[in-house]
Amino acid sequence: MNMGLAHLRTLFGDRYVETAAIRQQHGGGEGFRGNHAPDAVLYAESTEDVALAVHHCANHRLPVIPFGVGTSLEGQVEAIHGGLCIDLSRMDKVLTVSADDLDCRVEAGVTREQLNAEIKGQGLFFPLDPGANATLGGMAATRASGTNAVRYGTMRDVALGLTVVTAQATVIKTGGRARKSSAGYDLTRLYVGSEGTLGIITEVQLRLFGIPETIAAASVQFQELSHATAAVQIILQLGIPLARIELLDALQMKACIAYSKLSDYSERASLFLEFHGSPASVADQVAQVEAIVREFDALPFRWATATEDRTALWTARHNGYWAARALAPGKESFATDACVPISRLADCIDACQALAQDSGLLTPIVGHVGDGNFHMLVLHDANDPAELARAEALSLAVAREAIARGGTCTGEHGIGLHKKQLLREEHGDAVDVMATIKRALDPIGIMNPGKMFDA
Incomplete structure (x- = not known):
């Protein structure tokens, strides 16, 4: 056994695991093409745990692969060179919430659904919805977005600051709570989207939003897919501030009708829409969108204004992956x-x-x-x-x-x-600049090696 790993067993006890089933579970995400299990898995419970583990891995030149709940799709969590997988799912505390400032600080293992459940009572919500109940640390690491990005942006836009364990096991804090800053390099945006190749994100400072006074969801079907995409283009060019605009082609609708029992729908290209705002602003958005889609011979809107109806509509959309697999x-x-x-x-x-x-x-x-x-x-x-x-x-x-x-x-x-x-x-030669940054911040190449590029 590598002496670095052996010492981690001494330090962390039963939170350090080498059993084959656990290693295999941590060897792949929800994407395709294989599974590469790590040599061991550590269930971290604090930033200090992560720093200590990275320190020992650096000393022994062992790869370090961060893991949330395994929902990544492009092989980000595969341990292609073995090493230590650091599972952050037990770091699941919402540390602070400020309703006055519309922000919060969370540990990396908090999931988006958990955060929304905890802040709902304060009239707040976190809008980014990639479909999976991903961890917020993982969402930051992959620069995730999802169905609400058209109005609320991506993780790049809502991450105000981070706590990061570097490849040298130094704990740094980037950004802050201010909504803008001209102080130094924007390290927050450097680490957001770095996929664990520059450091391990252990905490995230996030923007929050007030729950809209009015939320209305609707679906509309078209005779042709090109009609749906043309309608979307006009809606956006007019600046109508929809919260969600989701497209499903006829084949995907066929899958959803069968899987989610949408018996009153037909197998046509469809848009699923959601409107947020005051009653007056939502009514105005709806009127504009209805006028646009009529120009493309769309079928009448189907409305889902009650919470349970909206949930059913978006559950059918989120289950689209499994519906398609069932084809x-x-x-x-x-x-x-x-x-x-x-x-x-x-x-x-x-x-x-x-x-x-x-x-x-x-x-x-x-x-x-x-x-x-x-x-x-x-x-x-x-x-x-x-x-x-x-x-x-x-x-x-x-x-x-x-x-x-x-x-x-x-x-x-x-x-x-x-x-x-x-x-x-x-990106052409810009990738060489990315690789230079990687080598500068991780000179011995232990942080999720082989991902993004081979530097």
Whole structure:
């Protein structure tokens, strides 16, 4: 046994685990393509635990891989070089909440649903909703966003500051509670989205928002997918401040109708919408959107104003992944993550659908189209080399279609293991600057090595 690991057993007792089942559980996220188990797992309970563990790993040149609840999609938690997985899920305390300042500080293992449950009684909510009940530390590490990003932004926008354990086991605090600052380098935004390659985030200072006075949700169906995307473009160009605009193509609606028992819907391209604000502002938003979609021969709105009806609508949307998987039982899947300027959304989706048709694969589409982000779920037989190759080629082609239109290969899932080639295609020589930063902050290369790039 590596002496560094042996010493960690002495320091942490039964919170240090080497059993095969636990190691395997921590060797992969919700994405695809394998599982690489760490040599051991440590259940940290404080920033001091993390710093102590990193100190010993640095001394013995052992890789360190942070882990929240394993919902990442691009292989960020796979221990491709072995080492120590530091599980932060027990660091689950909401440390402070200020209703006056609309902010809070949480440990990295707090999940978004847990935070919302704790602050609801103060009339507050945290809006970012990536679908999974991810940890907030993990969401910061991958720069997550989700269904509300069109109005409330991404983790880059709501993370005011961090506590980070560096590769040298130093504990630093970045940012603060002020809403702006010109003091020094913006280290908060450097670490947000760094996927554990520069340090381990152990606490996050977050912006909160008041629960809107009025929340109304609706769905609307179209004869053609192009009509739905064209309507979205006009809605956004007019500056109508919707909270959510989610797109589901006809195949995805077919899946949701079967899986979530949406018997009163038809298999047509659909938008799921949510409006936040005062009664007057919501009424105005609704009137404008209804007028726009009528121009595209949309079916009448279906409203969900009661809490239980809104919950049912968004539960059906969030279950879209499992609904799509049910279209082809026994097949595997992975999701593309293209994001483009809103003016290029319609033609990018059209081009990607043509590629999918040529591939012969089942590829339902969902998207946070309010910010130009859409996901094509590529269903495939992982045991059929030819079909797997077609699926991987389609995934690459979709990303390249987005990059060619001034977009990105990943709007919210991150780079991890699977998009390193695409990061270079998207950013060119800027990747060398990223690698220089990585080497400067992690000179011996222990922090989640092999992710984002091979530096």
